[in-house]
Amino acid sequence: xxxxxxxxxxxxxxxxxxxxxxxxxxxxxxxxxxxxxxxxxxxxxxxxxxxxxxxxxxxxxxxxxxxxxxxxxxxxxxxxxxxxxxxxxxxxxxxxxxxxxxxxxxxxxxxxxxxxxxxxxxxxxxxxxxxxxxxxxxxxxxxxxxxxxxxxxxxxxxxxxxxxxxxxxxxxxxxxxxxxxxxxxxxxxxxxxxxxxxxxxxxxxxxxxxxxxxxxxxxxxxxxxxxxxxxxxxxxxxxxxxxxxxxxxxxxxxxxxxxxxxxxxxxxxxxxxxxxxxxxxxxxxxxxxxxxxxxxxxxxxxxxxxxxxxxxxxxxxxxxxxxxxxxx
Amino acid sequence: xxxxxxxxxxxxxxxxxxxxxxxxxxxxxxxxxxxxxxxxxxxxxxxxxxxxxxxxxxxxxxxxxxxxxxxxxxxxxxxxxxxxxxxxxxxxxxxxxxxxxxxxxxxxxxxxxxxxxxxxxxxxxxxxxxxxxxxxxxxxxxxxxxxxxxxxxxxxxxxxxxxxxxxxxxxxxxxxxxxxxxxxxxxxxxxxxxxxxxxxxxxxxxxxxxxxxxxxxxxxxxxxxxxxxxxxxxx
Numbered sequence: 302x303x304x305x306x307x308x309x310x311x312x313x314x315x316x317x318x319x320x321x322x323x324x325x326x327x328x329x330x331x332x333x334x335x336x337x338x339x340x341x342x343x344x345x346x347x348x349x350x351x352x353x354x355x356x357x358x359x360x361x362x363x364x365x366x367x368x369x370x371x372x373x374x375x376x377x378x379x380x381x382x383x384x385x386x387x388x389x390x391x392x393x394x395x396x397x398x399x400x401x402x403x404x405x406x407x408x409x410x411x412x413x414x415x416x417x418x419x420x421x422x423x424x425x426x427x428x429x430x431x432x433x434x435x436x437x438x439x440x441x442x443x444x445x446x447x448x449x450x451x452x453x454x455x456x457x458x459x460x461x462x463x464x465x466x467x468x469x470x471x472x473x474x475x476x477x478x479x480x481x482x483x484x485x486x487x488x489x490x491x492x493x494x495x496x497x498x499x500x501x502x503x504x505x506x507x508x509x510x511x512x513x514x515x516x517x518x519x520x521x522x523x524x525x526x527x528x529x530x531x532x533x534x535x536x537x538x539x540x541x542x543x544x545x546x547x548x549x550x551x552x553x554x555x556x557x558x559x560x561x562x563x564x565x566x567x568x569x570x571x572x573x574x575x576x577x578x579x580x581x582x583x584x585x586x587x588x589x590x591x592x593x594x595x596x597x598x599x600x601x602x603x604x605x606x607x608x609x610x611x612x613x614x615x616x617x618x619x620x621x622x623x624x625x626x627x628x629x
Numbered sequence: 630x631x632x633x634x635x636x637x638x639x640x641x642x643x644x645x646x647x648x649x650x651x652x653x654x655x656x657x658x659x660x661x662x663x664x665x666x667x668x669x670x671x672x673x674x675x676x677x678x679x680x681x682x683x684x685x686x687x688x689x690x691x692x693x694x695x696x697x698x699x700x701x702x703x704x705x706x707x708x709x710x711x712x713x714x715x716x717x718x719x720x721x722x723x724x725x726x727x728x729x730x731x732x733x734x735x736x737x738x739x740x741x742x743x744x745x746x747x748x749x750x751x752x753x754x755x756x757x758x759x760x761x762x763x764x765x766x767x768x769x770x771x772x773x774x775x776x777x778x779x780x781x782x783x784x785x786x787x788x789x790x791x792x793x794x795x796x797x798x799x800x801x802x803x804x805x806x807x808x809x810x811x812x813x814x815x816x817x818x819x820x821x822x823x824x825x826x827x828x829x830x831x832x833x834x835x836x837x838x839x840x841x842x843x844x845x846x847x848x849x850x851x852x853x854x855x856x857x858x859x860x861x862x863x864x
Contacts (some may be wrong), residue, residue, distance in 0.1 A: 324679035324690060325666065326832070326840035328774040421834045431774050431815065433834040497639040497647065542652060543771060545681045545688030547641035569683055569771025577642035602703065605643035609694060
């Protein structure tokens with residue numbers, strides 16, 4: 302028994318928190334582009350935070366639930382025929398239709414017990430460039446059947462029964478979680494520290510980098526976001542020795558179009574890195590769809606730590622609130 | 630060689646640091662970087678997520694908020710590196726692995742062999758001979774999972790990258806450019822000259838050791854026939 306994909310939407314994959322410990326053989330951790338939204342979606346259905354869920358991109362799917370399922374859709378503000386940002390008990394045989402994201406770019410649909418695809422190298426995440434993980438290592442398509450945990454229907458009913466404050470229809474609750482990462486307005490501000498090669502760009506180029514409102518281009522994907530704006534030119538012309546990169550590194554290839562490295566990024570690169578985005582801001586960037594705009598603000602490691610702490614505090618408050626609603 | 634000492638440490642954001650030992654490709658430094666990475670891997674510190682050796686230095690990816698850390702992760706990472714250097718790196722011979730790669734140089738697998746031979750001003754057979762008898766070292770893994778940049782190519786075969794990259798290079802393709810050789814793990818785009826193909830899976834996520842190569846490996850080529858290639862496919 303499973304979830305059937307009736308209409309796949311734009312780019313739907315199975316994702317969890319990814320696979321760490323393989324970057325030395327060239328494999329990035331991958332996983333959810335917005336791990337904060339994934340964590341919330343899992344908490345709302347009573348899962349542990351790293352359980353596998355469906356990652357939706359900009360345009361959502363139609364799904365047929367073959368058994369009672371406690372689900373939650375968190376992240377981008379998707380228009381759907383079910384309430385979002387809260388636990389919902391979907392009855393066996395029901396179809397859920399999710400259309401476009403009015404705000405944000407990525408949503409996570411978690412199901413009680415998680416999506417039960419096989420683990421590959423310790424994770425159920427789909428790694429598209431390598432063609433493994435998730436369901437056959439690929440984007441989900443019409444007719445796919447997503448396996449659920451063996452006891453998922455029972456788990457779903459039991460967990461839903463434990464929830465306080467049910468709504469009138471008895472299939473959801475009277476509260477919701479606020480989106481942590483979806484922007485109210487654009488451009489969003491991305492805090493960034495100077496990258497290794499920041500000094501290779503002259504004062505004017507450095508100013509351009511921080512003054513420009515960058516537009517996320519349509520060829521952006523899970524590997525990287527290309528940022529359209531004035532081309533950035535490096536003053537130095539010497540070759541750069543290929544070195545390691547990181548989630549959130551902003552590299553500038555010869556064409557001058559900066560690329561912010563996202564979940565499925567390459568582990569090394571030979572392009573100059575002008576900046577490194579604070580880790581707390583990367584999930585917020587993941588919520589910007591092509592056409593959306595971002596702005597960089599110069600920051601320090603101390604400030605990046607503060608941003609992480611703020612995010613963690615807000616997340617912990619929400620998780621405590623959800624646990625309380627479950628009577629824990 | 631002189632005592633290995635970092636040139637500096639560059640934060641890769643707030644969750645990683647790049648410890649740099651050389652700004653140019655120095656084979657001795659590269660070898661030392663690989664051994665340092667092996668040593669760091671061996672420490673299995675709970676807050677270190679990844680240790681990534683590259684050409685002239687290595688990255689340490691960490692969880693800056695890990696409960697096992699008392700101070701800040703960046704300082705702890707750099708202290709760990711200097712501890713390792715103080716203790717002394719393992720000798721190259723103690724950690725060296727040799728990987729033998731069967732390569733078929735038949736024409737259907739080697740679309741650029743004739744061109745490479747012409748550029749190198751040698752017969753295609755001699756180009757194969759030069760490529761298959763060299764002693765290679767994996768300098769870095771990057772670009773794609775299991776994609777190994779290997780040094781040690783005969784200078785006679787040092788051809789530049791192709792002007793126009795191919796949209797799709799078949800998985801297992803053995804290619805050369807400048808002073809290096811690579812084996813493409815997947816069918817991906819690539820701008821190097823293809824002179825052969827291995828039947829081995831370079832990266833297989835389902836395998837106990839997913840990557841055929843690790844940074845620092847010594848690599849030997851074993852030329853094989855078409856028939857041997859077919860027999861080994863998928864093994």
